[in-house]
Amino acid sequence: MYEIRIHSRGGQGGVTAARMMASAAVKDGKFATACPFYGAERRGAPIVSFVRIDDAPVRIYSQINKPEMIVILDPTVMDTVNVLDGLKEGGSIFINTHDDVDFPAGFKVYKADLTGIALREKLVVAGSPIVNTPVIGALAKLGLFTRESGVKAITETFADPRNTAAAKAAFEEVIV
Amino acid sequence: MSRMPKMTISVPHEGGAGLTGSWRTFRPVVDRETCNHCGICAMFCPDAVIDPDTLEIDLVYCKGCGICSNECPKKCIKMVREEH
């Protein structure tokens, strides 16, 4: 069982990212569930969503307290949220940023400037750069699911080809 | 001796719902030149974050709902996007 927690803000598509991640894993023949953390839903508020991926059907419904991986779609949530809470020793962190970010030792840190990629690919809706499709490319690079399944998960959700273009750009940008 | 049953009772106090200003997507910005201090904004504010005397908006708690902007008869409150 591989457990992932995604940090984002309401309206950024963190829940949809979780669904695409789970969907991509299922296309690889794995089993997966995705769920939001249920709380007050409002634009701009820090929210978390969860993904579980396993080789057998996922039978656990309780919350993820000790994730293997943290995905930070919006680094500003770190001002108010302890994003590393419960992250397993040796676990992975993926962060959307163009800056250097210091994390405590003992974790694998990966990054890509998803916001920059979205702006370059003109993947902007209602004034906001879309980061939840490029992140699928970045996570495919980290081996969470195959590149092909990631693309399929995106195209079944969003028809606009800019989404897959941004995902491909993120795939290239992440250094593993 | 009477025993208080365990139940949910909320007590109104400042910031009872936390720092609700962090919820804001749009921030109200008042054009003080045009404002004629009618006080309608303060009357309509659902969170009572506009001081009825000074008409200063407490951005620590303002959720950015925009009701003040909508109600202002002089149209002098603009809602400006917050940079997150």
Next chain:
Amino acid sequence: MSELIMSTGNKAVAAAVKMAKPLVVAAYPITPQTEIIESIADYVEAGDLKARYIPVESEHSAMTACIGASITGVRVFTATSSHGLLYMHEMLHWAAGARLPIVMGQVNRTLAPGWNIWAEHTDALSQRDTGWLQVYVSTVQEAYDATLMAFRIAEDNRVLLPVMINMDGFLLSHIMQPFEMTEPGDFIPPLDLPHKIDVNDPKGYGAMSPANVHYQFRFDMEKSMRASRTVINETEAEFAKRFGRSYAPVEEYFCDDADVIIVAMGTLGKEAEVAADLLRKEGIKAGVMRIRWLRPFPLDMNIKGKDLVVIDRDCSFGFGGVVAGEIQARYPDAKIASVIAGLGGQEVTYEDMAEFVRSRKMGTEFWFGIPQEEQ
């Protein structure tokens, strides 16, 4: 096998309703069920479901509209949750008493006060005696499959009672899991309601029924409830034969050689399997019985000589856990440790459930999270 679709429990129920093609849907929105009726409204709007969608002003009216539509002999669906279900209460009895095969999606949610929208079973269990069949599901696939089967079971002329499909609020209504959107084909036969309205042969419905006959109508409901056990078994067997997914009124997990069995409903009953795996690694022979059909109540649970740890996500105040009590009533020799856990969405993990088993005290009631000295 067709492609797997990632879907919430809510959307899976709506998809099954689309397949079952009801002619009338009357509903009122309530969290966490709203997505079911929103999705159905979308299907109707897009022409994918040729149904009359009746938005009403309350759940009482929703059930009343369903009753009016159903008596004309058409297939009818509605969905609700918690307070909405309670607001329907009077009409739930009416629907069952009028022998109408209405199918309802019911998302289990806590009752106020304090205001709480998370999962709890007290809402549906408080409607236990209305004459509705009640099934509790534990996965998105099962929510879909149970909804398809519900129409066939309710409409079977040996049953002709309404069916309520119960699904844990948020834990299942909002989780996304892969599921197969099976085409039912002719699995659900056309509805032939024997007492439907015929304008060429006018009759009155719900007429006075004096004391010397009324009990007969009620006994006929009871007879149909008893017969529904056979219909459920037949329907689930036929479903397994056609679509390869098998279900039973009580799902068993490693029960044959078990010394102790966790009994639970809904998502707790599914996660309990992980607790059983954990306990078996420790050398404790644990199993799980997940009660799916609470009405009609299962009469053939194989629990002789086994310790039961019954987890109730509900409470009947002044009595105890409803499920534990029902098992004890129907199986007087059952050895039960009753646990009240998960009220108001209280987090209950498989590790917690394993600990309920390890520290069980047979014949007692334990409230999870309450200090020992207050129990």
